[in-house]
Amino acid sequence: MADVDVSLKELMTGVEGALGAAVVDYTSGLALGVLGGGKDLDLEVAAAGNTDVVRAQMRTLEHLGLASQIEDILITLDRHYHVIRLVNGRSGNGLFLYLVMDKARSNLAMARHQLKRVEENLAV
Known part of the structure; x- marks a missing residue:
């Protein structure tokens, strides 16, 4: 089992072209942790906005x-x-992983595989 910080580090180092990652509570819209991002990629704002995406899709x-x-x-x-990956494990109810990648440098299939692995090991 990996905590939020370890999970974010695994995404950022394990996914080629990763620009930012977050673990987000979609019931509140708050990011439990963020890594990466920058002035052109505010992960806190993206986390809140993507909460609406998840809720709309669920509805x-x-x-x-x-x-x-x-x-x-x-x-x-x-x-x-x-990429938004819902956490469906025992401790992840109401959470999602959020990963932003450089399209030219990333492999989407490998990134999805890594997200699934991180999701399965996430402990909050």
């Missing part, structure tokens, strides 16, 4: 009557990938 699934769980949500921009 949509509920309205459609789908019993499926969200694994991840991908947002593709011209220079970045933004």
Whole structure:
């Protein structure tokens, strides 16, 4: 089991092209931890904004009557990938991992694999 800080370090060092990562509580919109980012990438603001994305997607699934769980949500921009991975483990109810990557330097499939591994080992 890995705590929030260790999990964020694993994402930033284990994903080629990682620019920033966060663990976010989508019930409150608060980031429990952030690593990376910068003046052009405010992870606190992104965490709050992506909370709305997660909530909207969950409402949509509920309205459609789908019993499926969200694994991840991908947002593709011209220079970045933004991946939201819901934490479905025993201690992660209400949390998601958020990873921002440089589109030109990252491998999306490998990043999703790393996010899944980190999600499975996250202990809050």
